Amino acid sequence: MDRRILAVLGIVALAAVPQLGLGNYHLHLLITVLIWGFVYTAWSVMGRFGMVSLGHGAFLGVGAYGVTMLWNLLGLSPWLGIVVAVALSMLLALLVGYPCFRFRIVGHYFALVTLALGEVVRLTIVGLREQTGGSLGLTVEGVPGGTSLLAMQFGERASFFYLALLVWLAGLWVWRMVDRSMLRYALEASSEDEDAAASIGISVTRAKLAITMLSAAMTTVGGALYAQYQMYVNPETVAGIGISLQIVFAVIAGGLFTQLGPTVGAVFTLLLAETLRVSFGHDIHGLDGTVYGLLLVLFIIYMPKGITGWLAGRLRPAAAATRPA
Amino acid sequence: MFDTFLLEAIINGVLLGGVLALLALGLNLIFGVIDVVWICYAELVMIGMYTIYWLFVFYGLPLAVAIAAGIAVVAALGVLLHVLVIQPVLGSAPINQLLVTGGVLFFLQASATLAFGIEFRNLGLRMPVVEFGDMFISFARILAFATALVGVLVLWLFLTRTYLGTAIRAISQDREIMPLMGVDARRIYLITSAIGGGMAGVAASLLVLQYDVHPAFGLSFGPITFMVCVMGGLGNMLGGFLAAFVFAQFISVGGYFLHVEWGYVIAFVFFIAMMFVRPKGLFSR
Numbered sequence: 001m002d003r004r005i006l007a008v009l010g011i012v013a014l015a016a017v018p019q020l021g022l023g024n025y026h027l028h029l030l031i032t033v034l035i036w037g038f039v040y041t042a043w044s045v046m047g048r049f050g051m052v053s054l055g056h057g058a059f060l061g062v063g064a065y066g067v068t069m070l071w072n073l074l075g076l077s078p079w080l081g082i083v084v085a086v087a088l089s090m091l092l093a094l095l096v097g098y099p100c101f102r103f104r105i106v107g108h109y110f111a112l113v114t115l116a117l118g119e120v121v122r123l124t125i126v127g128l129r130e131q132t133g134g135s136l137g138l139t140v141e142g143v144p145g146g147t148s149l150l151a152m153q154f155g156e157r158a159s160f161f162y163l164a165l166l167v168w169l170a171g172l173w174v175w176r177m178v179d180r181s182m183l184r185y186a187l188e189a190s191s192e193d194e195d196a197a198a199s200i201g202i203s204v205t206r207a208k209l210a211i212t213m214l215s216a217a218m219t220t221v222g223g224a225l226y227a228q229y230q231m232y233v234n235p236e237t238v239a240g241i242g243i244s245l246q247i248v249f250a251v252i253a254g255g256l257f258t259q260l261g262p263t264v265g266a267v268f269t270l271l272l273a274e275t276l277r278v279s280f281g282h283d284i285h286g287l288d289g290t291v292y293g294l295l296l297v298l299f300i301i302y303m304p305k306g307i308t309g310w311l312a313g314r315l316r317p318a319a320a321a322t323r324p325a
Numbered sequence: 326m327f328d329t330f331l332l333e334a335i336i337n338g339v340l341l342g343g344v345l346a347l348l349a350l351g352l353n354l355i356f357g358v359i360d361v362v363w364i365c366y367a368e369l370v371m372i373g374m375y376t377i378y379w380l381f382v383f384y385g386l387p388l389a390v391a392i393a394a395g396i397a398v399v400a401a402l403g404v405l406l407h408v409l410v411i412q413p414v415l416g417s418a419p420i421n422q423l424l425v426t427g428g429v430l431f432f433l434q435a436s437a438t439l440a441f442g443i444e445f446r447n448l449g450l451r452m453p454v455v456e457f458g459d460m461f462i463s464f465a466r467i468l469a470f471a472t473a474l475v476g477v478l479v480l481w482l483f484l485t486r487t488y489l490g491t492a493i494r495a496i497s498q499d500r501e502i503m504p505l506m507g508v509d510a511r512r513i514y515l516i517t518s519a520i521g522g523g524m525a526g527v528a529a530s531l532l533v534l535q536y537d538v539h540p541a542f543g544l545s546f547g548p549i550t551f552m553v554c555v556m557g558g559l560g561n562m563l564g565g566f567l568a569a570f571v572f573a574q575f576i577s578v579g580g581y582f583l584h585v586e587w588g589y590v591i592a593f594v595f596f597i598a599m600m601f602v603r604p605k606g607l608f609s610r
């Protein structure tokens with residue numbers, strides 16, 4: 001069957017899900033998968049070119065806190081708040097990214113610089129405790145009645161589901177656009193050999209900056225959406241090293257080089273967390289992390305292309321062999 | 326007017342620098358020789374602290390024995406980490422090697438939560454405070470600083486004065502040639518992992534005297550250690566040593582003028598800024 005028909009059928013099926021009369025719990029799981037699937041996709045947009053950021057929590061934090069604070073303190077609608085936060089994030093990405101790429105900070109060094117960035121944002125949020133509530137977090141001020149399009153708050157979970165679905169689809173669309181662009185070839189060449197790439201006329205700095213700012217902007221939208229959905233943000237859950245590593249883990253588990261890989265990663269991590277929670281309850285702290293950590297190690301050693309990459313290799317061994325890793 | 330408290334902050338910064346230097350040294354040794362960054366390095370320290378805490382408080386062993394056992398446990402963990410996790414990915418992309426130890430970070434942190442709970446624990450020892458003029462300096466910090474300096478010196482002597490140390494330095498300079506010269510790279514890697522782990526153990530024994538241990542302890546010390554190493558130039562031990570003191574001053578003095586977090590923020594921003602001025606480390610040539 002044509003892939004396009006398959007995709008349309010899939011979207012229609014997904015859009016019909018809230019009409020099936022699912023309980024709030026299942027709808028909640030779906031929304032969570034969509035939001036995180038979008039964030040993970042945002043990370044993989046740059047991660048697949050060997051630019052491993054361990055600091056995407058920074059952009060997530062700017063999105064979540066930026067939008068929440070603009071709404072709480074100034075009453076600015078999240079729809080506009082997202083625009084402001086995205087602009088801020090892209091500026092941040094530019095400020096850190098430009099020197100990084102200009103001076104060829106790659107590999108370990110790049111990962112550690114981004115790690116510092118994530119921590120800077122987390123500590124700044126904690127440090128500004130007068131305004132942000134510090135480690136206690138911040139609650140998004142609710143509107144009377146619970147539903148307001150202007151405030152991006154929906155009493156009905158189904159409405160939020162459609163918003164999340166749209167954003168997630170937009171994320172997949174961006175992924176596809178990047179996948180089919182010249183930028184992709186430029187970045188793949190740069191990740192192999194920067195000198196050789198530059199010698200054939202690729203502006204390595206510009207290409208890397210473009211993809212980084214794109215990824216940062218998407219992550220910020222994801223963070224804002226997450227805050228609007230949870231109605232509560234906390235520096236540990238939206239910024240810093242913990243969440244940044246969680247993003248990386250989910251993408252690696254799902255698959256870094258396929259369109260649906262990050263989403264599969266989101267499904268996988270969520271199912272894992274929920275299964276452990278349902279079977280062992282909340283009382284056993286740290287069980288999910290133990291299993292996560294172990295699996296991450298096993299994935300990198302035995303299945304470095306993730307679930308989707310492994311599946312693709314199983315289904316089409318010849319095609320997978322010719323794809324560059 | 327001369328500010329005593331500022332001077333106290335500066336001295337505390339120097340003392341903190343000693344511990345950071347020790348941490349950075351172990352990480353740098355491993356990076357220099359095996360070319361792998363142990364993202365979970367501070368988690369090894371945390372495990373060491375728990376080991377010492379457990380042996381000392383629950384089994385009532387003398388502190389010296391508990392510390393020796395703690396160092397041995399972390400050294401063994403370092404070897405285990407290398408054999409089980411690093412060896413299988415030595416041939417794959419460098420970034421996979423970084424991420425795989427990120428998995429170990431999750432694992433160790435969560436296992437510690439599982440085993441010990443999220444409570445803050447300390448040895449319950451009251452360390453004396455040294456009074457000097459109007460300043461109060463914690464004895465534990467002075468001890469940590471002194472031990473760190475001795476540790477650095479011993480490592481330096483080991484690397485420059487012994488056959489094994491020379492082999493380690495040689496292999497860090499040329500990974501391909503040295504095996505041809507009859508150096509068993511696998512064995513050197515194992516020894517290096519043990520030494521790197523052991524240094525984490527020493528750091529653990531110094532930190533457990535000053536700080537409460539809890540499962541997230543690694544997260545609060547880990548990032549700083551990486552920053553110090555990168556700022557000094559990954560693998561450059563002297564650079565890391567000096568960078569530790571620069572970094573500690575930012576944290577201590579910055580924390581004195583503002584809130585503690587701002588000390589860290591300033592230090593991290595300084596780190597990012599320095600990456601642009603000297604991408605290969607402050608003291609690179």
